[in-house]
Amino acid sequence: MxxxxxxxxxxxxxxxxxxxxxxxxxxxxxxxxxxxxxxxxxxxxxxxxxxxxxxxxxxxxxxxxxxxxxxxxxxxxxxxxxxxxxxxxxxxxxxxxxxxxxxxxxxxxxxxxxxxxxxxxxxxxNRFVPIMRELDALLRIGAIGDIRMLDANLGFPFEFNPHHRVFAPALGGGALLDLGVYPVSLALWLFGRPTRIISHAVMGTTGVDEQVSILLGFAEGRQATLTSSVRTPMQNDAVFMGTQGMIHLHAPLYRPETLTRISTRKHGEAVPSRPRAGLQRLIQHPLLRRLREQSTLQPPKPLTLKVLGNGxxxxxxxxxxxxxxxxxxSPFMPLNDTLLVMQTMDAIRGEWRRASEFEGVPAQPRRDPPAGNA
CATH class of the missing domain: 3.40.50.720 (NAD(P)-binding Rossmann-like Domain)
Structure with missing residues (x-):
């Protein structure tokens, strides 16, 4: 070559x-x-x-x-x-x-x-940008303890056009495939194969999912709450929650450049390790040494690693x-990961189909819509 x-x-x-x-x-x-x-x-x-x-x-x-x-x-x-x-x-x-x-x-x-x-x-x-390598390193050394939960979201208000690919079922439109794939992929990268899936979608007039909420359960009681939308703006970020702190992965989720670690560990307390490949090399990383030395009394400091060009x-x-x-x-995006993402999204959509069989007359909204939006 x-x-x-x-x-x-x-x-x-x-x-x-x-x-x-x-x-x-x-x-x-x-x-x-x-x-x-x-x-x-x-x-x-x-x-x-x-x-x-x-x-x-x-x-x-x-x-x-x-x-x-x-x-x-x-x-x-x-x-x-x-x-x-x-x-x-x-x-x-x-x-x-x-x-x-x-x-x-x-x-x-x-x-x-x-x-x-x-x-x-x-x-x-997002799996290949520099800040994701740093996030992976932090999670591998247990910088926030045992990771228990993830909250991730991605949504933008697309202008409605029934012929646009996002709103066209025949073109593979909908919030889950176009945007929700990012938080789903992030959750599976973090926790592996889900053991339970609960999901609800708001279907639009063209037949695509315009708004999606997903709760994934994983082994040992871990959970991920994921949302996506093509009708409403979202924060477009993710929060990783562990037993000794949190890591905020800042927007935009599809191409993040900044994370902030919020630790609840006492100053000077040792960072627990987990037996994962390359652990000793990661522990010696200068970034990780600095983060381990931070006290909870210090204000959290964002870490930014710019992408190359447009990412x-x-x-x-x-x-x-x-x-x-x-x-x-690629070891960072193996094909088995891709297969698992697609299998999970199939199961999520299966939840919608089962739920639709039991839907009755819609309940009256608690708030009337603003005037002019009828």
Missing amino acids: PSAIQWGILGTGNIASQFAEGLRMLPDAGLLAVGSRSRASADAFASAHGVPHAYDSYEALVRDPNVDVIYIATPNHLHKENSLLCLNHGKAVLCEKPFTLDAEEAALVVHTARVKRLFCMEGMW YAHEAAEVMRCMREGLLE
Whole structure:
């Protein structure tokens, strides 16, 4: 493989443009080609981002022998089809979240990647930014004791348009797939497979979930409370709660840069350790030594680690690191994690279907809606 890994981008929308800008931050990455379903769109994208080769079909893109890996930036409902197209033509894949529409689709893509021995990864943006590595280090050494609870949320008020992908069931719309996948993925990264799922969704007029509340139960009594919405603004952050403190992961949850540790540990008290790989190396990290020395009388101090460019460079850099090392999966976003996320979201949606069978006449709201909103 040449020193510069050559990328292709499948799709020409806003996310594709952001990813192209992110690649500019990596000197060992080349953006060689773009594929679209129209010549005009492909040419416009190539001109805007300095891409040498523009193809008017996805099939032409995947047949380019000089493309090493393809970033899939199409709407949710096309992720399975596009991933399989790339893999079946020998291309490594970075697929934008959500990986697919459901676990069955995800399992097919994962199986294909493993059989063909090609690198494949879900582009779960927030898992690769620098502050998440620091968060992982803090949690691994027990900086807030035994982690018991997580509260995470992500929501934005999209302008309603029944034809927009967010509100279109056929395009894989809805709050859970588009935004809720971030807090769900975060909870499973933290606690593993849930043992119990309780969820409620507010369905919109187009048939997609516009507002979602989720309670996940895990082994040893751990819990995660997760919410997402495409109709209302949220704080877009997360709070990790342990027996000896909390860590606030500041907004935006999809690309965080700042965390604040709030400790209830007495000054000078030893940090308990847990038998996890690399523990001794983590304990000696200068950041962790400083945090262990802080007294609860000191005001919490946020820690900020800026992302590179717009943040997309970090996941691209991880893909290239893995490919150069001959890895077929990323240890930070393995395919089994992706499968678990999709299985969990299937179970969450199953909760909605079961709940709908028992819904009767809606109760009268406690507050009348504001005038003019009828």
